[in-house]
Amino acid sequence: MGEKVLSVIPARKGSKGIPRKNVREFGDRPLVGHAIETCRESELIDTVAVTTDSQEIAQIGRRFDADVVIDRPKQLAADEVPLAPVIEHAFAEVDGEFDYVLCHQPTVPLIRPVSVDSGIRAGIQQTADSVVFVVDSTHHYWKQTDDGFEAVSSDRENRQLMEPIYGEIGVFLSHRDLVTRGKRIGGSIEFHTVDHWEGIDIDTYADWQTAESHRSRKQLVYRVTGNDQNGTGHIYRGITLADHLFEHDIVFAVEPNDNIAIDMLEGSNYDYQVFDDNASFVNFIEETSPFVVVNDILDTTADYVTALRAAGSRVVNFEDLGDGTEHADAVINALYEHSNPPENHYYGFKYFCLRGEFRYATQKSEISSVDRIMISFGGIDENNLTARTLQALAELDDQLYVDVVLGLGYADPEQLDPIVEALPDNLQVEINQQVQSMAQRMEQADLLITSNGRTLYEAGSLNLPVLSIAQNAREQKHPYAFVSRGVLSLGQAAYVSEEMIRTAVTDYITDETRRETMRTALADHDIANGIERIKQIVFDETHENR
Template sequence: MPPNVLSIVPARGGSKGIPRKNLRELGDRPLVAHAITTSKESHIVDKTILTTDNKEIAQIGRQYGVDQVVKRPEELASDETPLAPVIKHAFGCVDGDFEYVLCFQPTTPLVASSSIDEALRSTVDTDPDSLIFVRDSTHHYWRETGESYESLSRKRKNRQWMDPIYEEIGVFISHKDLVIEGQRVGTNPSFYEVSQQEGIDIDTYQDWILAESQLNRKLVVYRVIGDSDTGTGHVYRGITIADHLFEHDIVFATYESNDLAIDKLEESNYEYQQFKDQASFLEYVTETEPDVVVNDILDTDTDYIKHLKEIGARVVNFEDLGEGAEHADAVINALFEYSNPPENNFFGYEYFCLRNEFRYATPHDEIPSVDRIMISFGGTDENNLTAKTLRALSHIEDNLELDIVLGLGYTKWKSLDPIVEGFSSNIKVDINQDVRSMAEHMEQADLLITSNGRTLYEAGSLNLPVISIAQNQREQRHPYAHVSRGVLSLGQAHYVTEENIRTAVSDYIADQDRREKMRRALAGHDITNGIERIKSVIFGDINED
């Protein structure tokens, strides 16, 4: 049978570092109320009392359900008074036979009740006279010695290889005998380590801001696809969004079969989980209860989305044309425009997630001549438009460099060799796959020939005119290729001839005025700030909680 445990919350009214600190609201309640609530939520604490010299703090204690308010005498309420006699006094004012005393200072509001329970169980199992809650504070420290300084580290080494140093936070567990003697910590205490976030100890305004930020953190589970059929665009978008979510926690989820997604997530160092199927993924989100689930997996079904909604998550989908889209909280689709959109849809180029490499690249401010043409159809290039475009340009008489960037799923290399071998000396062909930076290639290009996907927006962000060909009917519905005057859309792959491509390129090369009009049209589109709009949609009214 566990011993009786008394939790004492000491809260003075005269704090000076942050005036009226214990009364100020952190999140949705006064600072002192966090310690009270956590103590009462513990499964092991038997009684929670508040010791204070302040009537307002006492009232807050009663409002949040403390079992007793102890009026602290004036001689124990000064700045110089240590905590041990305060705890001894409060312990002496309480009826009951308590074996252990939990001193829970309000300055550590993020300590969880589960941590309190685990620490108390550890105390019972090992029977120490005291236990101190700590957080890791391992760094290189120096101290002043006379007129010089010396390092406290024995050897200069990376932090992860140093002997750990621990910092006390404001939570202690003491045996009653220590408390009666006017002490909190014995000669050989045990330690309970909490995370950096849970161990935030508020002494300054900066600490307060940090704690407030931690309280507002949400858990986002971001499900992505990425294989030879779908390419890497979905996972790149997820990583880009994650790069802008410092204020929240994000965990990626993908199926074991999504090899390209797994490779990119592994490179990114973001936390990710692999799942065998949808059932195992739903089991995971049911257990973790995320605040938001993002589905970057194309079309969804109704049952799947309803299941996510039942666990209380906000559900946000990308490019979802399935039946589940109707039931999501929001659907973001930069590739589509609507004349009569559903209420939960956010669409168009303003909601494009531009990767960081393009955000920091240099847009074209003029295109006086066409010397380098970039050709990139991404993914698997299902219609081998790369080969068709190369054949079309093999008869161009201008001096050109052709920069071919193949998608990771492209496997038709052999079809390109005879075409390239037939080129005349006035055309130089460079073929690459899995390039380091698409932005660098676009910066050097004077024209891009591509399909009607995300690459259109990336080119648009750099004011690079585009000739586009839709791979399929779905791509043909992407309106940016039709509504932007910076993009010349030739239509769907099966209906576009090599002559169509050759004529379009020749006209572009010959007409500088046309090139400039296309470049200026792209410069008028605000694509760069789409990430901020996407963030506001992902969290919706959650940030107002």
């Protein structure tokens, strides 16, 4: 392109909505400084000029290397003066032959140089007289008339179905013929849409706060697993964290076999990408350079984590016992305890990510009797502890409602039918594989029987006592079942008999003092605030000591 472009940045001192707006620091530099730097980084702008009635703004203009600083006449600095004569004056003051003039107001500090260039390029290619930079502002609007108020749109469609409505931002391109005639928009007009956050136009303090919030947003890539083998715990944690990250951007990463995670992400409307292996994922991180990569995939290798860090990203891992922990910036293991953790490790229930349904559920204030027992072993229930527990309850004489919630990976639920049919009449059993709310069911339970996983912490947040059985050696390492007096651990599945389960349940039913001791012990644990602690670690913010 041979056309020459002059950028004019109008910045007067008399701002009313936000006093001294153009010289206030937005982030680490004055507002007008952002406009100058954006224009200087543009590939298509040849000369950057600041027109101002302020010596302070003029000094900032020189400090940030504006090519020209124009002393704007007093008659062009009044509140009622439109931009067109200001741009015309600036154009006449700058030496050189220019084909187009870009008016770039300092009130749009987030627009990127590449977006500015895209708009300029589109206008030149289309030989447009002017280019108006806009954002999609599609909403239901009303206008005032002599008869009251009238809807701009006559129908009441959902916003997604409406005809788009666009709003101007403080950037526009004009051909020199328009500028010399005291105009800025006219003739053939091209519209260039920018992302909503780039087009935030600061007129009020609320606008400023919104823009500051977007300026500090960081990109997080959350790699997560969720399938028939490893259950839903990882993806539940990822979605729960994402629900609390309004101030940052998040994209999930999964592998093709993560069918449960993919279904849940689609159902939650979160963005995700599918990667075949570690190599393709690392390539993606190298290309996008997110601020932080979270690995919620269990054990990692040293080579894998080292490659992520070499790409420039902060690396935070969940429940990682692999060699990669030595190279990660932080490792969060809520399911484990450690008396003397390494500097970058955070252990224990304080770092559990509690789902929203439990954060707002009702905690147990007393358990005067045991009428309802909940059984939930989650995942695939590799030792079929569900069946073993039902059989253990068969000889109880108490009138009990038994609420069984199977994991999504539990195969052939019909195998439980003969067991249930053989149970005595004093036991009323309900079996479900998918439930709307686990918290609601736990609220109704007087005792939970489960494995040594995340369900322990969810029950703990509700002060619901637990009998736990570890499915395998890894679960046996989860110490919450041992450090909390609200949980009675029966040991690893291979060594737990039906008689042990039956005896533990019987003792719990008959000993009210024991129930109250277990319930109050759980009440001492602050599990609900784990999400805030995790966010501080993930984004390397100030956080409390372990």
